[in-house]
Amino acid sequence: MANVVLEDVKKSFGTVDIIKGVDLDIASREFVVMVGPSGCGKSTLLRMIAGLEDTSSGTIRIGGEDVTEAEPAERGIAMVFQSYALYPHMTVAENMAFGLRVTGVPKAEIDRRLADAAQILQLGSYLDRRPAQLSGGQRQRVAIGRAIVRDPKVFLFDEPLSNLDAELRVHMRLELARLHQRLGATMIYVTHDQVEAMTLADKIVVLRAGQVMQVGRPLDVFDDPENLFVAGFIGSPKMNVLPAVVAAGDGRTVLIEGDEDMAVALPHLRGTLQPGREVRVGLRPQHLRLAGGGLLKIRPDVIEQLGDVGYLHGRTPGGAALVAQLTERLAAVPKKELRLAFDPGRAFLFDSNEQRLR
Ligand SMILES: Nc1ncnc2c1ncn2[C@@H]1O[C@H](COP(=O)(O)OP(=O)(O)OP(=O)(O)O)[C@@H](O)[C@H]1O
Ligand SMILES: [Mg+2]
Structure with a gap:
């Protein structure tokens, strides 16, 4: 597993500054949740860590290595999106194995990792189905499975549960907490959901308009907000x-x-x-x-x-x-x-x- 360090990271689209100098220190095995209002730059920051978006200035280090200019595939990360992004014509097993096949991982190794992930996520009986034959929660588990088989150093999640109904969200939230305990992986997780942030995070990062407003353990942020924005954003109903x-x-x-x-x-x-x-x-x-x-x-x-x-x-x-x-x-x-x-x-x-x- 690996730590992730951001040093004065900035991003602009054209002349518009979106990420305005973010410093962040994420320890190996830590579960960090980023929250903030719509449009504050959460997905952009996550995509920059993944290498899907280039960084205008500043440095991103994963496991001590400067990856600011590295290709996504070289960063040792796996990302899970809100939309699942599964291939509709492939089975669950094929979806999960696809990334490994294209990078030339041997078949026996693919089978072993697939079996592991299927067992962790209880997908064993669905491996031959196609995404259309699965519920939303099962699809999201496949998307997570696809990340697990890659054995990444860091997992990135962008609102992975927001397409699920309330009951399934609660269920998957627990599954994610167990997954984190079991894999002991570094996880960076973006959400709108207060309860997900409070319950899953070792550390919450509150963002506003491309800047970090506060970083801390969930209860410390709740009990001791540094400013009115954080005070109003964390806690429900609002302060x-x-x-x-x-x-x-x-x-x-x-x-x-x-x-x-x-x-x-x-x-x-x-x-x-x-x-x-x-x-x-x-x-x-x-x-x-x-x-x-x-x-x-x-x-x-x-x-x-x-x-x-x-x-x-x-x-x-x-x-x-x-x-x-x-x-x-x-x-x-x-x-x-x-x-x-x-x-x-x-x-x-x-x-x-x-x-x-x-
Ligand atoms: N490719 C792009 N070109 C121009 N502007 C962009 C681009 N991608 C994102 N933005 C802008 O950057 C800002 C941050 O977007 P981002 O998607 O990171 O927000 P977010 O915090 O993830 O919001 P949400 O909670 O709604 O998902 C927004 O104002 C958005 O319009
Ligand atoms: Mg977003």
């Missing part, structure tokens, strides 16, 4: 963000929406803040609870009940959207203003440039 102003006095109290009733004391702040300064307070829906004495005011409008939890949606008196995750089941949307309580130690603070204030 509530409310305007606030620093109160006169000790520089560690903020008034949500300037409202003296919604004063939040933040003794855990390391520094003090200039009274009158405008900031934003971030509150995770999971950290809010209904409580008569709570300081946060909500005017509810919709309840979503999911069975185990419910989401109470509404607005603050100032009109900011607010959602609280509740464990109690409310029978109907309350007509009156309610109060939400939270532990101030769990409130996040951001400056007007969206950077975290600690």
Whole structure:
């Protein structure tokens, strides 16, 4: 297995800069998940690592070797796409063996690797079928099988589960986690899906407009986001963000929406803040609870009940959207203003440039 290092990697299409200087250190055997909004450059970056897209500047190293200019076949990687990209006229076995046959791997060796991959992915009874005779999940397993038989140093996945229905996604997510444990391979995985990112990753990379916003272990990114973008992107429902102003006095109290009733004391702040300064307070829906004495005011409008939890949606008196995750089941949307309580130690603070204030 191999590590992957990106050093100030950039990519432009014509005059448009798409990847704007990415540094990344991926350890051997690590499972790294890249997330970010549509169009931020996830697929482009993955394709650059694969060698399917050339790199405008910077260096890509795989296993210590500079592969920036190397052909895809020389990089020791295998890529799995969202679209599976199987050959419709070939059987499962032929699809999986094709890449090995064209590179001249001996038949006995192909058979051995095929049998291994089929066993790992439980494809043994489908080897003679054609892709059209398989379910979406089975097709995706064939696409993964085709990557496994090549025995790559690094696996690259571009949203491999996004064409599957919800139940199959959950199933395949577990399969991928097991596959990673079993192969111990370096894996770089692109997804839109929060849960895939949180559950599969040893390390999450949050991208925005071609730049890395934060890299870290999933729970560290969730618990300790460096900026408002990451705070809003990781976690579901999204973190509530409310305007606030620093109160006169000790520089560690903020008034949500300037409202003296919604004063939040933040003794855990390391520094003090200039009274009158405008900031934003971030509150995770999971950290809010209904409580008569709570300081946060909500005017509810919709309840979503999911069975185990419910989401109470509404607005603050100032009109900011607010959602609280509740464990109690409310029978109907309350007509009156309610109060939400939270532990101030769990409130996040951001400056007007969206950077975290600690
Ligand atoms: N060959 C190309 N020529 C010009 N622009 C391109 C090319 N390929 C990608 N882009 C642009 O680069 C940006 C990043 O695209 P990319 O496909 O990497 O995004 P992504 O993060 O994978 O998005 P999604 O989540 O929708 O798959 C987009 O603005 C896209 O339009
Ligand atoms: Mg993409």
